[in-house]
Amino acid sequence: MALSFNLSWVDYTIMIIYFIFVLGIGWALKKQMKDASAFLEAGRSLPAWVTGLAFISANLGALEVIGMAASGAKYGMATVHFYWIGAIPAMIFLAIFMMPFYYGSKARSVPEYLKLRFDEKTRGFNAFSFAIMTIFASGISMYALALLMKTLLGWNFHMSLVVSAAIVLVYTYLGGLSSAIYNEVLQFFLIVIGFLPLVIIGMIKIGGWDGMVEKLAMDPMTSGLQHSWQNISPTHPMGSWMGIFFGLGFVLSFGYWCTNFLVVQRAMAAGSMSAARKTPLIGAFPKMFIPFLVIVPGMIAIALLNSGDELFVLPMKGGSYDYDLVVPMLLQRFLPAGVLGLGLTALMASFMSGMAGNVTAFNTVFTYDIYQSYIVPGKSDSHYLTVGRITTIVGVAVSILTAYVAAMFNNVMDFLQLIFAFINAPLFAAFLMGMFTKRTTGHGAFWGLLTGTFSAALVHGFTQPAGATSLVKGGWSGTVLKVFPSEMVQNFWIAIIAFSVALVATIVISQFTKRTKTDEELKGLVYSLTPKVVDDSKHWYQSPVFLAWTVGAIAIVLSIIFW
Amino acid sequence: MGLDIKIPIGLMFTIFGVILGIYGLATEGSDMYVKSLNYNVNLWSGIAMFIFGLGMLLFSDIMKKKVKK
Numbered sequence: 360m361a362l363s364f365n366l367s368w369v370d371y372t373i374m375i376i377y378f379i380f381v382l383g384i385g386w387a388l389k390k391q392m393k394d395a396s397a398f399l400e401a402g403r404s405l406p407a408w409v410t411g412l413a414f415i416s417a418n419l420g421a422l423e424v425i426g427m428a429a430s431g432a433k434y435g436m437a438t439v440h441f442y443w444i445g446a447i448p449a450m451i452f453l454a455i456f457m458m459p460f461y462y463g464s465k466a467r468s469v470p471e472y473l474k475l476r477f478d479e480k481t482r483g484f485n486a487f488s489f490a491i492m493t494i495f496a497s498g499i500s501m502y503a504l505a506l507l508m509k510t511l512l513g514w515n516f517h518m519s520l521v522v523s524a525a526i527v528l529v530y531t532y533l534g535g536l537s538s539a540i541y542n543e544v545l546q547f548f549l550i551v552i553g554f555l556p557l558v559i560i561g562m563i564k565i566g567g568w569d570g571m572v573e574k575l576a577m578d579p580m581t582s583g584l585q586h587s588w589q590n591i592s593p594t595h596p597m598g599s600w601m602g603i604f605f606g607l608g609f610v611l612s613f614g615y616w617c618t619n620f621l622v623v624q625r626a627m628a629a630g631s632m633s634a635a636r637k638t639p640l641i642g643a644f645p646k647m648f649i650p651f652l653v654i655v656p657g658m659i660a661i662a663l664l665n666s667g668d669e670l671f672v673l674p675m676k677g678g679s680y681d682y683d684l685v686v687p688m689l690l691q692r693f694l695p696a697g698v699l700g701l702g703l704t705a706l707m708a709s710f711m712s713g714m715a716g717n718v719t720a721f722n723t724v725f726t727y728d729i730y731q732s733y734i735v736p737g738k739s740d741s742h743y744l745t746v747g748r749i750t751t752i753v754g755v756a757v758s759i760l761t762a763y764v765a766a767m768f769n770n771v772m773d774f775l776q777l778i779f780a781f782i783n784a785p786l787f788a789a790f791l792m793g794m795f796t797k798r799t800t801g802h803g804a805f806w807g808l809l810t811g812t813f814s815a816a817l818v819h820g821f822t823q824p825a826g827a828t829s830l831v832k833g834g835w836s837g838t839v840l841k842v843f844p845s846e847m848v849q850n851f852w853i854a855i856i857a858f859s860v861a862l863v864a865t866i867v868i869s870q871f872t873k874r875t876k877t878d879e880e881l882k883g884l885v886y887s888l889t890p891k892v893v894d895d896s897k898h899w900y901q902s903p904v905f906l907a908w909t910v911g912a913i914a915i916v917l918s919i920i921f922w
Numbered sequence: 923m924g925l926d927i928k929i930p931i932g933l934m935f936t937i938f939g940v941i942l943g944i945y946g947l948a949t950e951g952s953d954m955y956v957k958s959l960n961y962n963v964n965l966w967s968g969i970a971m972f973i974f975g976l977g978m979l980l981f982s983d984i985m986k987k988k989v990k991k
């Protein structure tokens with residue numbers, strides 16, 4: 360197998376310089392970490408363009424670059440649904456409608472918002488599930504990075520794991536959330552600039568977009584992959600219009616972008632209400648164009664395979680191509696020493712930004728929502744700063760452990776991810792009802808969440824994706840009522856059903872339970888009880904509403920062009 | 923939190939630009955560029971990164987202060 364990159368001294372020089380800058384940013388911020396708020400909330404002082412790029416970069420982790428290129432090779436441009444319909448509407452909604460409550464309330468985290476709006480048990484449920492989930496996500500990132508370095512560069516797995524964890528630990532320990540955010544901005548530019556040469560050279564090789572379309576058409580199986588909507592049908596691996604619109608575009612997307620503290624935390628670190636509302640919108644501009652950097656390479660790879668490029672090989676795995684290797688194999692095919700080092704550094708940067716994002720979200724939720732709430736309340740600020748720092752170390756250490764769990768028991772990880780998916784699907788129902796109706800009660804939200812989670816598990820038990828081999832994929836009840844064309848479509852429908860059940864349950868239970876919070880207490884937390892935010896942008900074209908319309912319009916135009 | 927992130931970004935890409943640019947010039951015409959369809963990608967990306975890096979530095983706070991003085 361042609362899987363060894365021979366790196367030259369230039370490649371290593373670039374890598375080392377990058378790591379020096381990453382650590383240097385943490386070190387430069389060290390002196391400013393005087394209180395818990397500075398360490399865990401970046402002192403709520405960052406400019407909108409910084410939080411906006413970090414918002415996208417925190418999400419541009421390992422799964423994104425490797426996974427989206429793989430998906431681009433398998434499903435073509437249909438993968439953009441994860442970027443356009445599956446992100447932009449939710450980001451606009453977060454900016455315009457939800458940020459005023461997150462930023463305007465005194466909440467320091469998403470679970471804390473739930474405590475202010477509902478009650479202790481709803482917060483606890485969210486805080487614990489989120490804390491465990493982020494640690495596992497961080498562990499999976501580390502595992503994937505170490506595995507890739509071992510496959511590509513022949514580096515020692517344990518060494519790669521420990522060294523990457525140590526780098527992330529040092530810069531998040533020194534500079535806290537600010538350090539993670541500033542580094543995410545650096546990583547954002549590195550990822551874009553590092554992958555551009557690959558996309559440009561690849562495109563020239565296959566004769567531009569038209570050449571690519573022509574070469575995709577050489578194989579009836581891959582013909583038409585350049586369309587995003589045209590091939591969508593109930594038998595398509597991405598499923599029907601309904602599933603994409605409601606499952607991906609509504610429930611999963613709003614559930615992720617609007618309630619996941621990992622991304623919301625970036626917006627909450629902004630310096631003003633206006634900057635906080637602009638954060639997701641500024642992030643939306645690059646988000647819309649990232650597909651050309653991560654999905655298009657997958658399609659370039661297929662075009663190369665179809666037209667028989669003698670220098671490009673894609674290794675096989677279990678009877679089909681190993682699509683996860685699309686990006687590394689393209690790097691090897693097109694980039695000589697020098698830019699190759701840059702590309703690999705960009706790849707590492709994407710893993711690390713994912714890891715650091717999870718670690719900084721974890722330490723905030725743990726310190727404020729678990730430690731300060733349940734373990735040791737009422738101590739001084741410097742006490743919680745110390746706890747925040749120790750949590751960072753513990754978080755990274757536990758991540759390393761989970762990386763080893765991932766390495767040893769693949770099924771355990773699949774199972775855990777499944778459970779988190781069940782918990783996440785109904786979450787947006789609680790936020791939607793809580794933010795927009797004052798009648799929704801804590802009992803309603805909490806039992807709505809549990810009912811939704813339970814119904815997700817139930818749907819999973821009675822359905823299966825085509826070709827399922829293990830019970831972790833579904834059908835554990837023994838009776839399979841519906842077979843979906845793919846796991847993705849199954850996920851969309853589980854999300855739709857879980858959300859609907861949670862919504863109905865929240866409404867019904869709220870009607871039968873007493874409100875525990877007065878109108879006065881809900882001020883700033885519920886739409887009807889909060890004075891409308893007046894935007895203080897200097898120019899009309901800087902206002903969040905104008906930015907939102909622009910983002911929406913560009914997303915629609917892009918969808919039409921790549922229909 | 924006071925850190926002008928434009929400075930580290932600008933510095934890092936300027937350094938990358940210089941390294942790749944010089945490396946590109948030194949390896950001009952080498953058959954390692956057969957891979958990249960005979961384009962000297964190191965030289966070109968080096969120039970692009972150098973310009974990007976300088977641009978970032980130019981818009982950073984230290985430059986703004988100097989212009990005011």
